[in-house]
Amino acid sequence: MKFLLIISFVISCLFAEDFITMKEYAKMLYENPRGIGCKNCHGERGEGKILAYYTNKGIKTPYLIPSIQGLNFEDFKKSLMQIKSVKSIMPNYSLTDNEIIALYNYINQDKEQKNEK
Numbered sequence: 224m225k226f227l228l229i230i231s232f233v234i235s236c237l238f239a240e241d242f243i244t245m246k247e248y249a250k251m252l253y254e255n256p257r258g259i260g261c262k263n264c265h266g267e268r269g270e271g272k273i274l275a276y277y278t279n280k281g282i283k284t285p286y287l288i289p290s291i292q293g294l295n296f297e298d299f300k301k302s303l304m305q306i307k308s309v310k311s312i313m314p315n316y317s318l319t320d321n322e323i324i325a326l327y328n329y330i331n332q333d334k335e336q337k338n339e340k
Protein backbone atom coordinates (compact mmCIF):
# COMPACT_ATOMS: atom_id res chain seq x y z
CA MET A 224 0.00 0.00 0.00
CA LYS A 225 2.74 2.40 0.99
CA PHE A 226 4.55 1.54 -2.24
CA LEU A 227 1.43 2.32 -4.27
CA LEU A 228 1.10 5.66 -2.53
CA ILE A 229 4.69 6.56 -3.31
CA ILE A 230 4.29 5.50 -6.93
CA SER A 231 1.13 7.53 -7.37
CA PHE A 232 2.81 10.52 -5.74
CA VAL A 233 5.76 10.26 -8.13
CA ILE A 234 3.43 9.94 -11.11
CA SER A 235 1.35 12.91 -10.08
CA CYS A 236 4.51 14.98 -9.73
CA LEU A 237 5.62 13.98 -13.20
CA PHE A 238 2.31 15.01 -14.68
CA ALA A 239 2.20 18.17 -12.67
CA GLU A 240 5.43 19.20 -14.28
CA ASP A 241 4.15 18.56 -17.78
CA PHE A 242 1.02 20.49 -17.23
CA ILE A 243 1.25 24.19 -17.88
CA THR A 244 -1.56 26.60 -17.31
CA MET A 245 -2.93 28.91 -19.96
CA LYS A 246 -1.19 31.79 -18.18
CA GLU A 247 2.20 30.06 -18.32
CA TYR A 248 1.66 29.19 -21.98
CA ALA A 249 0.78 32.77 -22.83
CA LYS A 250 3.80 34.06 -20.89
CA MET A 251 6.02 31.72 -22.87
CA LEU A 252 4.55 32.92 -26.14
CA TYR A 253 4.95 36.54 -25.16
CA GLU A 254 8.54 36.14 -24.11
CA ASN A 255 9.58 33.73 -26.78
CA PRO A 256 7.35 33.56 -29.84
CA ARG A 257 8.73 32.21 -33.10
CA GLY A 258 11.31 34.89 -33.58
CA ILE A 259 12.23 37.72 -31.25
CA GLY A 260 10.22 38.10 -28.04
CA CYS A 261 7.55 40.79 -27.80
CA LYS A 262 9.01 41.51 -24.38
CA ASN A 263 12.25 42.81 -25.88
CA CYS A 264 10.45 45.70 -27.47
CA HIS A 265 7.11 46.18 -25.75
CA GLY A 266 8.33 45.65 -22.19
CA GLU A 267 7.60 43.07 -19.52
CA ARG A 268 3.83 43.06 -20.03
CA GLY A 269 3.27 45.18 -23.10
CA GLU A 270 3.41 48.48 -21.25
CA GLY A 271 5.75 49.93 -23.89
CA LYS A 272 9.22 51.30 -23.32
CA ILE A 273 12.10 53.34 -24.63
CA LEU A 274 14.08 50.90 -26.71
CA ALA A 275 17.02 53.16 -27.39
CA TYR A 276 18.09 56.74 -27.95
CA TYR A 277 19.22 58.22 -31.22
CA THR A 278 20.44 61.65 -32.14
CA ASN A 279 18.16 63.72 -34.35
CA LYS A 280 19.62 67.06 -35.47
CA GLY A 281 21.90 67.02 -32.48
CA ILE A 282 19.08 66.25 -30.05
CA LYS A 283 19.03 63.04 -28.07
CA THR A 284 15.70 61.48 -28.97
CA PRO A 285 14.14 58.40 -27.41
CA TYR A 286 12.95 55.62 -29.68
CA LEU A 287 9.61 54.76 -28.13
CA ILE A 288 7.89 51.44 -28.48
CA PRO A 289 4.14 51.87 -27.97
CA SER A 290 2.19 50.23 -25.20
CA ILE A 291 0.04 47.39 -26.48
CA GLN A 292 -2.08 47.16 -23.36
CA GLY A 293 -5.71 48.16 -23.45
CA LEU A 294 -6.14 47.90 -27.23
CA ASN A 295 -9.38 46.35 -28.33
CA PHE A 296 -8.99 42.80 -29.56
CA GLU A 297 -9.80 43.58 -33.22
CA ASP A 298 -7.07 46.23 -33.47
CA PHE A 299 -4.60 44.01 -31.65
CA LYS A 300 -5.30 41.14 -34.02
CA LYS A 301 -5.26 43.34 -37.10
CA SER A 302 -1.82 44.73 -36.38
CA LEU A 303 -0.45 41.23 -35.83
CA MET A 304 -1.98 39.91 -39.05
CA GLN A 305 -1.04 42.72 -41.39
CA ILE A 306 2.31 42.82 -43.14
CA LYS A 307 4.40 45.47 -41.42
CA SER A 308 5.58 48.50 -43.32
CA VAL A 309 9.24 48.45 -44.31
CA LYS A 310 9.83 51.28 -41.86
CA SER A 311 8.64 49.23 -38.92
CA ILE A 312 11.18 47.42 -36.84
CA MET A 313 8.51 45.02 -35.57
CA PRO A 314 8.84 41.61 -37.17
CA ASN A 315 6.01 39.89 -39.03
CA TYR A 316 4.85 36.90 -37.06
CA SER A 317 2.66 34.12 -38.37
CA LEU A 318 0.62 33.60 -35.25
CA THR A 319 -2.50 31.45 -35.13
CA ASP A 320 -5.81 32.82 -33.85
CA ASN A 321 -5.36 30.95 -30.59
CA GLU A 322 -1.90 32.38 -30.09
CA ILE A 323 -3.18 35.89 -30.68
CA ILE A 324 -5.97 35.33 -28.13
CA ALA A 325 -3.51 33.94 -25.58
CA LEU A 326 -1.17 36.90 -26.07
CA TYR A 327 -4.01 39.37 -25.83
CA ASN A 328 -5.23 37.91 -22.56
CA TYR A 329 -1.71 37.80 -21.17
CA ILE A 330 -1.01 41.44 -21.94
CA ASN A 331 -4.32 42.64 -20.58
CA GLN A 332 -4.77 40.42 -17.55
CA ASP A 333 -3.16 42.81 -15.08
CA LYS A 334 -5.20 45.67 -16.36
CA GLU A 335 -8.41 43.76 -15.80
CA GLN A 336 -7.30 42.85 -12.32
CA LYS A 337 -6.50 46.48 -11.57
CA ASN A 338 -9.86 47.61 -12.88
CA GLU A 339 -11.58 45.16 -10.60
CA LYS A 340 -9.99 46.66 -7.54
Ligand code: HEC
Pocket residue numbers: 253256259260261262263264265287288289290291294298299300302303307308310311312313314316326
Ligand atom coordinates in the same frame (compact mmCIF):
# COMPACT_ATOMS: atom_id res chain seq x y z
C1 HEC B 1 11.74 44.62 -32.66
C2 HEC B 1 10.77 45.25 -31.77
C3 HEC B 1 9.36 44.66 -31.67
C4 HEC B 1 9.01 43.38 -31.37
C5 HEC B 1 9.93 42.20 -31.10
C6 HEC B 1 7.57 43.35 -31.31
N1 HEC B 1 7.06 44.58 -31.59
FE1 HEC B 1 5.10 45.10 -31.66
N2 HEC B 1 5.60 46.97 -32.31
C7 HEC B 1 6.89 47.47 -32.41
C8 HEC B 1 6.83 48.84 -32.89
C9 HEC B 1 8.03 49.74 -33.15
C10 HEC B 1 5.46 49.14 -33.07
C11 HEC B 1 4.88 50.49 -33.57
C12 HEC B 1 4.24 50.36 -34.90
C13 HEC B 1 5.20 49.85 -35.92
O1 HEC B 1 6.33 50.35 -36.04
O2 HEC B 1 4.85 48.86 -36.60
C14 HEC B 1 4.72 47.94 -32.70
C15 HEC B 1 3.35 47.83 -32.72
C16 HEC B 1 2.62 46.76 -32.21
C17 HEC B 1 1.17 46.72 -32.13
C18 HEC B 1 0.21 47.80 -32.58
C19 HEC B 1 0.09 48.82 -31.48
C20 HEC B 1 -1.01 49.83 -31.76
O3 HEC B 1 -1.11 50.78 -30.97
O4 HEC B 1 -1.76 49.66 -32.71
C21 HEC B 1 0.86 45.51 -31.55
C22 HEC B 1 -0.54 45.00 -31.24
C23 HEC B 1 2.09 44.82 -31.29
N3 HEC B 1 3.15 45.60 -31.71
C24 HEC B 1 2.17 43.58 -30.71
C25 HEC B 1 3.34 42.82 -30.62
C26 HEC B 1 3.40 41.44 -30.15
C27 HEC B 1 2.21 40.64 -29.62
C28 HEC B 1 4.69 41.03 -30.29
C29 HEC B 1 5.27 39.63 -30.06
C30 HEC B 1 4.61 38.52 -30.76
C31 HEC B 1 5.45 42.19 -30.78
N4 HEC B 1 4.60 43.24 -30.97
C32 HEC B 1 6.83 42.21 -31.00
C33 HEC B 1 8.06 46.78 -32.13
C34 HEC B 1 8.13 45.42 -31.81
